[in-house]
Amino acid sequence: MSYSPSPILSCCILAYRPLKVAIVGATGSVGQELLKLLSTRKFPIRELILIASPSSVGQVVQWNNQKIIIQALNEAVFNNVDVVFMSAGSGISFRWTPIAVASGAIVIDNSSAFRLDPTVPLVVPEVNPQAIAYHQGILANPNCTTILLTLVLGPLQSRGEINKIVLSTYQSASGAGTLAMQELQSLSRNFLDGTELSSHVLPYSLAFNLFLHNSSMQSNGYCEEEMKMVNETRKILSSSSLSVSANCVRVPILRAHSEAVNITFNNPMSLDEVRAILTSSTGIEIIEDFDGNRFPMPTDVNGRDSIAVGRLRKGLNDDNNLELWLCGDQIRKGAALNAIQIAELLLSRDLRK
Ligand SMILES: NC(=O)C1=CN([C@@H]2O[C@H](COP(=O)(O)OP(=O)(O)OC[C@H]3O[C@@H](n4cnc5c(N)ncnc54)[C@H](OP(=O)(O)O)[C@@H]3O)[C@@H](O)[C@H]2O)C=CC1
Ligand SMILES: N[C@@H](CC(=O)OP(=O)(O)O)C(=O)O
Structure with missing residues (x-):
């Protein structure tokens, strides 16, 4: 669809x-x-x-x-x-x-x-x-991180059943609103000046730092953002038993989120097929140059409608397994x-x- x-x-x-x-x-x-x-x-x-x-x-x-x-x-x-x-x-x-x-x-x-x-x-x-x-x-x-993820999973799911997703996110300051973005800018200046680094918007200074996503910790050891990714991905893909495990991290980026995603299908899918599916999907651009070690970066997608996907590769020991990397402007498409x-x-x- x-x-x-x-x-x-x-x-x-x-x-x-x-x-x-x-x-x-x-x-x-x-x-x-x-x-x-x-x-x-x-x-x-x-x-x-x-x-x-x-x-x-x-x-x-x-x-x-x-x-x-x-x-x-x-x-x-x-x-x-x-x-x-x-x-x-x-x-x-x-x-x-x-x-x-x-x-x-x-x-x-x-x-x-x-x-x-x-x-x-x-x-x-x-x-x-x-x-x-x-x-x-x-x-x-x-949720913004979930939109970026499902944009890739949706077209892949229409070709082959997905049974497991394991992912890590690298989420920009602006995901926590305008004030968090401004705080990263001012605390980065303070860091370089050697002055005070106390944060008021995010729980810790994000300047030259990173930490677990600042949403509340749940009794199961996952934070709220991680559980949103689990539950919302299942609802969007109409797959209530889909296994999703997320590790969400706030990184010192102003705008655009990135995700390292590992997908296990029920059957093998060739990289050519995955590339063909994603290339023909609306809202996705492939950026990958293995020789040049050049893959999507937040700066590629800032202010852009499309998300960027790259570094498509098979899991080392499992033919049903696919690894990829994506970046998307979470304020825009997210x-x-x-x-x-x-x-x-x-x-x-x-x-x-
Ligand atoms: N930032 C992101 O990447 C994403 C955000 N979202 C969601 O979008 C929503 C907005 O997020 P974001 O724009 O980042 O947040 P911001 O903190 O940047 O902006 C919050 C907005 O809400 C307004 N507001 C606050 N309190 C009230 C109130 N009592 N009555 C009316 N308006 C009020 C603020 O007004 P004022 O300027 O006057 O304080 C401001 O316009 C949130 O629900 C967030 O979860 C979803 C996906 C991604
Ligand atoms: N996902 C946003 C936070 C947010 O706004 O989430 P939600 O719309 O699910 O409340 C972030 O990067 O922190």
Whole structure:
């Protein structure tokens, strides 16, 4: 099943009346990327409502030659809104999504609040577009690291059954929001100046350092981010018994996440076949030069829609085993772009309810 943000889709979108759209969390990393993409993808908007925390209310944002004033969250703000992009953390989503839906909006939620709710589709449009059909007003955007992973697993799964995935992630500071990215910049300067390195946003200084992902530790010894990768990957791939084991690490990169992925299939799959599948998949670019030892890097994907995959190789002692490396801009494809693609898919299939 493949989804492509094609000119045909753009035509379908243009066939609909322009929408009233709201972004909750408009001043954040993901909110800012949403603003850029809604403009460049010419999403059909007749009115855009921007919402952020009380400290940003009243600020003026320039968007498509309009000046838009940031508003506060309240029930009235969702009046006549068609689509809401929720992007202000799970606490805000839990509280305000039902209110937005009750006032008639469809909510595309970037947070983890509803991702595992069986009535809420968890969608990567290139992988499981069919899931949008059962929405009841809320559609969940998966965890960023999981979107990047399933973009690769989806097309491979359509060729051969996957029974086990073991992966390690290398997650940038911006995955923890704008303030974490700013903290990495300032603490890196401090490190080079030999001055104080105390962190306030992330638990430790990320400057010239790395540590286990900063989400909460679970009783099973895995952190919350790792368990999101397990549970969300299973839901997106409709494979409840899939074995997934993740080790998630925060690294001193500003933007874009990387992942080292080991996949075990039920049957052997040749590297030529894997390359052919991934090369023809939407949203994936192959970067690999074994002679030059040149594979995907975060700087290859910053600000890009596609993720980059490379270093495809067979497991040394198992013909059913495949190793690969990927990098993807988690603010773009891992969050804002994927959310807008979900909205575009809804419009193209006229699944607004
Ligand atoms: N960063 C990433 O890579 C990814 C993030 N996500 C998810 O997207 C969401 C946003 O993340 P991100 O943009 O990184 O976060 P940021 O910390 O960069 O931004 C948070 C946004 O939420 C707003 N906000 C905070 N409190 C309130 C409030 N009480 N009422 C209204 N708005 C509020 C902030 O407004 P203000 O500026 O005024 O404080 C800001 O606009 C989160 O749910 C996150 O889990 C998902 C995938 C990837
Ligand atoms: N995965 C993000 C954190 C995040 O925003 O996750 P979620 O959307 O699942 O809460 C990171 O790099 O830290």
